[in-house]
Amino acid sequence: MSATNNIAQARKLVEQLRIEAGIERIKVSKASSELMSYCEQHARSDPLLVGVPASENPFKDKKPCIIL
Amino acid sequence: MKTRRTLKGHGNKVLCMDWCKDKRRIVSSSQDGKVIVWDSFTTNKEHAVTMPCTWVMACAYAPSGCAIACGGLDNKCSVYPLTFDKNENMAAKKKSVAMHTNYLSACSFTNSDMQILTASGDGTCALWDVESGQLLQSFHGHGADVLCLDLAPSETGNTFVSGGCDKKAMVWDMRSGQCVQAFETHESDINSVRYYPSGDAFASGSDDATCRLYDLRADREVAIYSKESIIFGASSVDFSLSGRLLFAGYNDYTINVWDVLKGSRVSILFGHENRVSTLRVSPDGTAFCSGSWDHTLRVWA
Numbered sequence: 059m060s061a062t063n064n065i066a067q068a069r070k071l072v073e074q075l076r077i078e079a080g081i082e083r084i085k086v087s088k089a090s091s092e093l094m095s096y097c098e099q100h101a102r103s104d105p106l107l108v109g110v111p112a113s114e115n116p117f118k119d120k121k122p123c124i125i126l
Numbered sequence: 127m128k129t130r131r132t133l134k135g136h137g138n139k140v141l142c143m144d145w146c147k148d149k150r151r152i153v154s155s156s157q158d159g160k161v162i163v164w165d166s167f168t169t170n171k172e173h174a175v176t177m178p179c180t181w182v183m184a185c186a187y188a189p190s191g192c193a194i195a196c197g198g199l200d201n202k203c204s205v206y207p208l209t210f211d212k213n214e215n216m217a218a219k220k221k222s223v224a225m226h227t228n229y230l231s232a233c234s235f236t237n238s239d240m241q242i243l244t245a246s247g248d249g250t251c252a253l254w255d256v257e258s259g260q261l262l263q264s265f266h267g268h269g270a271d272v273l274c275l276d277l278a279p280s281e282t283g284n285t286f287v288s289g290g291c292d293k294k295a296m297v298w299d300m301r302s303g304q305c306v307q308a309f310e311t312h313e314s315d316i317n318s319v320r321y322y323p324s325g326d327a328f329a330s331g332s333d334d335a336t337c338r339l340y341d342l343r344a345d346r347e348v349a350i351y352s353k354e355s356i357i358f359g360a361s362s363v364d365f366s367l368s369g370r371l372l373f374a375g376y377n378d379y380t381i382n383v384w385d386v387l388k389g390s391r392v393s394i395l396f397g398h399e400n401r402v403s404t405l406r407v408s409p410d411g412t413a414f415c416s417g418s419w420d421h422t423l424r425v426w427a
Contacts (some may be wrong), residue, residue: 074267078307081345086128089326089344093369094387096324100368105412105427106127107370116150116167117130117427 127352127383129397130294133164133423135171137260137384140417141198142404143231146187149410154423155182161196163208166415166425171206175216184233184244195223195242196253197230203244205256214267223255224261232275232288243300245272251288253300265298267305276316279325287328289316295330295340309340311347322386323369327384331360337374341388351384353391362404367411375402381426397424 101107105115110120138158145152151172152409154163161178163173179200186195188205197203203224206216226232228247236253245251248328251265251272270291277286284300295316297307298425314333321328327348336352337364351372358378365372371392372384380397381402400419407414412425 067365074305077304082344084343086341086346086348088339090348093322093327093341093348095392096322096326097368097387099289100323101370103305103411104366104370105367105410106407106414107368110412115412115427117297117425119130 127393127395127426129168129424131169133166133169133425134421135162135164136421136423137176138421139400139401139419140234140423141181141183141408142185142196142401143415143417143423144156144185144187144194145406145408145415146191147189147409149408149412150193150268151187151191152185152423153185153196153414154404155196155198156183156418156421160184161194161206163194164266164423166413173216175220177204181229184230186233186242187233188235188239189237190239193239194234194363195233197224197233197244199229201226201229201246201255203230203233204244205242215424221256221259223262224252224258225259226250226252228271231271231273231417234275234277236277236278241330241372243275245275245288247271249290251298252284259319263300263303265303267298267308268294270290273315276320276328278321279323282396283325287319287321289319289332290316291328293332295319295328295329297342307342307345309347311338312336314359317359320364322364323367329363329372331361331363331364331374335359335376337363337372337384339372340358349386349389351382351389351391357384360405361402364405364407365415366407366414373405373407373414375405378403379418379420387421395426398422 136156143154157358159177179310182198226246231243251262272290312332318331339349360377391400398418406418
């Protein structure tokens with residue numbers, strides 16, 4: 059019994075691997091350059107990367123008010 | 127970058143947290159069964175509920191901000207609507223949505239409040255309808271406990287990635303229940319997975335002390351973030367808004383900030399007095415929050 063179970067399991071595994079092997083792949087050089095361009099495009103709007111002035115960041119302490 | 131707020135109030139290890147889409151509220155859950163909703167600007171607690179079980183390992187905020195979901199050793203995922211009515215008991219309106227045969231390790235609402243995706247120690251992930259509690263789709267394929275999951279950013283469609291104790295990260299099609307891609311390069315349990323903001327890649331953090339970046343279109347691992355001096359597992363990872371920085375919380379109490387493109391460490395953040403168990407960047411990217419076994423949550427900016 060366990061032999062047929064193992065065969066059935068192995069068949070399923072091979073089926074799954076065939077599906078995975080059949081997907082369309084692109085070259086890593088192209089994929090990496092697209093990741094890099096995504097980073098560059100969005101870098102300016104990334105507050106943790108470029109930093110925002112304290113007045114705009116609700117978490118940074120603002121300078122105390124000076125009463126003239 | 128430093129700690130701007132410390133959220134104190136949990137009586138035991140903080141296990142999980144999530145941001146509300148309003149970029150200000152946070153829900154967190156802990157080992158003692160407490161789930162707390164905080165206002166991160168003022169550090170006030172807005173809601174608190176005690177779960178009937180300990181080790182609430184998963185919690186999530188609904189996209190509308192009107193409900194939270196949580197679960198853990200009770201093997202269930204329950205949804206609590208949030209109400210500001212002081213007379214209403216939050217626990218009374220609780221809805222049990224998901225039912226697994228082992229602990230709930232992660233949960234996340236999909237694009238709406240109507241569906242929840244869960245991951246469990248029983249080795250499966252499942253998609254549930256919140257209103258009826260019905261199982262819409264189940265995802266089988268992991269050979270061991272599933273520890274984490276992340277949904278693809280909405281623009282890229284109906285997939286999600288999960289990571290488990292079988293060292294595999296698997297990408298699933300939510301409609302068919304089929305695993306479309308699998309990655310097995312980690313040397314130990316994968317504790318956390320997070321999609322890159324564009325949806326074309328994802329990062330993972332593992333007990334093998336490394337974080338790795340996998341590109342989905344190239345179908346392979348493209349970067350490893352590790353150092354010989356880092357020997358403790360990474361428990362939680364998240365990207366900054368542009369995807370240039372990867373924040374990772376480790377079991378050695380630190381948070382390492384990695385340059386995703388260069389593969390080098392940009393900075394190391396100290397502050398927690400025990401393992402960092404959970405870490406999420408806020409929806410607008412202005413800050414990130416980390417939760418730890420030292421009972422506190424810290425907001426860094």
